[in-house]
Amino acid sequence: MPGGRELLLYGRGLHEAPPLAALPAEPPATPPHLRWHPLLGEWVSYAGARQGRTFLPDAAACPLCPAAEGRLGEIPFADFEIAVFENRFPALVAGTNELPAIEGIATSPAAGRCEVVVFSADHAGGLGTLPVDRLALLIEVWGARLKALRDEAGFAFVLPFENRGEEIGVTLHHPHGQIYAFSFVPQRALRAAQAQADAPVVTRLVEAGAPALQLDENGAAVSFVPPFAMYPFETWLAPRRRVPGPDALSSAETEALARLLGRSVRRLDGLFGKPMPYILTVQAAPRGFEDSFHMTIEIRPFRRDAGKLKYLAGVEQGAGIFLVDIPPEQAAARLKAVDPEGRA
């Protein structure tokens, strides 16, 4: 791509079409950096260039739609299945860069890589409407990127995620997610991985199959509301077998998870009869934790009632304690009452 960014196409079919013209490279911006928060003991990322990113363009100007003659986009092809490319506005970048000197505060280059994952050439739809095979391909893409970024490029922690809905700040409607590859394991991911190394927390949850919390199950995967959910209607998916990440799933497990993924999103969308804003993260083993980690796909919805969003307010921000209005057992019962195949 212009500016040396990498673009990768993944698909069931071989892609042979020649590229059309691509968007020109961004002018170089102030590189991002990290500052250490001395009270919380964790890094904060500063990336000023991101303020200039494309904000809610209409469909005709969507940069994630396929390119056409006279229409430039991020993906210079008339058609594709799943496309992955380096973000034009990255919060993490390759190599080292000059750091600002701040009295008494440790800084670090924001070393890493930010990728955009476009789920489909179709501007409309999302994980709840894509066919199972495309969802399975997406899970395979997450696995392929995890392998490339953690095992081959040597990043310590790789996080695939999807932010969905204007309510939580999504700037492009086209169905897409992102992948952040960090050169260190962020504190929260480290705590969760260490907890699993100390005791098989997730494996036990999956094996327990608590009827009050389980949403769906098939041969190789389950979906459920965790008994410690922090968001109303929080939904987790996991393979039954302890698999450290999507790169290690069998094809039967991938398909089982793909089916549950579509059903989970349709349940959330059906709950209040409109698309649920959510944050989906794929939790895979940080480097060094592959032998004890059980992967999960975690969906944190932000609508707690038809007209009410969940905000992180005083107690969450000031004390780090989440207040949840809907007990997990009640949330599971309400999700189970939604027919996940009842909507187109």
Ligand SMILES: [Zn+2]
């Ligand atoms: Zn589009």
